[in-house]
Amino acid sequence: MVTYAVELENVSKHYGSYEVLKDITLRIRKGEFFSILGPSGSGKTTIIKIIAGLVSPDRGCVKFNGEDCTNKPPYKRNIGMVFQDLALFPHLNVYENVAYGLRIRKVDEGEIREKVFKYLELVNLDPKIYAKRRINQLSGGQQQRVAIARALITEPSVLLLDEPLGALDFKVRQHMAMELKRIQKTVETTFIYVTHDQSEALTLSDRIAVINSGKIEQIGTPQEIYEKPATKFVASFIGEMNFISARVENGEVFSEIGRVRVKKLNGSREFLISIRPEKVRINDSAENSFEAVVEEVNYLGSHLLLKLRVGNAYLKALTPSSVRIKEAEKVVAGWNSEDAILLEA
């Protein structure tokens, strides 16, 4: 039987009359980099606070390694936590920030020193240079590293990260994201990562839970989430997507842009055909082809993002920028049925 690092079973939470979480069930494997992805206000931070024990669920239970810990206080859960604003202790220097968890556990000074140095090195901060520095003498990226070292030094079974890269500028954020992945692989600790940034979640995660309005929409690997979204919300939240309304009549499928072929009907009479812009073929053979007019051409460097008018509908298409296409040009746009995803209307 698989023992999970963290399990949430039918967890619900209200703030006043507002239901923040609705019957959430999650199972996170040991050593997994698991992301909780959703827009602002979707309830993802509440989930992480419930896992940490900082907020109690109204219903349901939280298990660590199979043990029910719903009513355990945070300091007995063996977790680490990193917030977006890092929440470093401003009155302590780098060394004392990192050492805090060990001092609480009354670890002897020699071991504290050894571990502080080890974890500062793990996060690529030279202890000889940074240990005695005050927090306000560090850059955003360096503060991030201190927060991670501080959270990991107690060797928690789970590290909770609540939008930890949100306060960093773009370049540093990209670099720190890769650093997080490296650190997670090194320590093999379960990372639970809350973010609203789909590209971060896709890049870093082993699995992702997409949450919307307090409900889990889909759990899967980044590939599954991107290539086989389970709902319209997931399809639209993760990357770009074209949606075409369609209905079944006499065994044939009619969409708002004409008759189309689909791979497999899902039983619904009315549904949405979803196609990623990169799956739309321009002037190339495809099972479903339509004449289209190029309304907009947006240059993205390696690719062009086209806005195409097909009848009264619009499609977005991504094509290599080496292809020369101009606005108002007539093209043939299409897709193969295997590249389309059918979703509930």
Added chain:
Amino acid sequence: MKDNFSVFLASLGAFLVAFLIIPIAVTVSTQLFDLNALIKALNDEVVLNSLFNSIFTSTVATLISLVFGVPLGYVLARKNFKGKNFIQAVVDIPVTIPHSVVGIMLLFAYSEAILDNYLGIIAAMLFVSASFTVNSARDGFMSVNEKIEYVARTLGASKVRVFFTISLPLALHSIFTGAIMSWARAISEVGAILIVAYYPKTAQVLVMDYFNNYGLSASRPIAVILILISLVIFVTLRRVAVVKGGGSI
């Protein structure tokens, strides 16, 4: 470029600064031309006892306000509960009540227990000064990012440990500032003390006494000593607060 508007604002502010500093400067400088009276007052046992009484009672009142006011400040900063606004109003009310009325209220409430003794002086001082400590402690705790406390708890610290190792050290600067203001307010209190505890005499009551019985000149030496002692202690404590807090207050 000359900033005329700032000059205008500074001029208005300068008026108030001058208004505040002139009485202190005139009183102290006038007394310096009559050093004999000052030296005589410093050798007067009644004066020395009254000064001791003032400093001792105001310090005790401040310590009491710290012991009970800091926890109250933490609760007001961190917890939402029914009646919180009422409690906050209760803390602020003493500032709005005339001090002679404070004395009468204290006598009605605690009667003989506080009449003409140290307890009475301390009670009067505590009543008029505690709000400074409570409000500063509350503001200090409110300025501590709650997530810092969360992190400490996830690192294995109990709520008590988080309070003493994180919240309290980070709010200490505000608490210390509030305590200084409480002490300053306590040592300047006269009205309530006159009604509750005329004896043992504090320096501020003695100044009043000398003024009523012997006139302005007789009360001035004690007033000057009280001004100088208060200023020295006040400035020293503020300097300590600045150094500890790493900023200005």
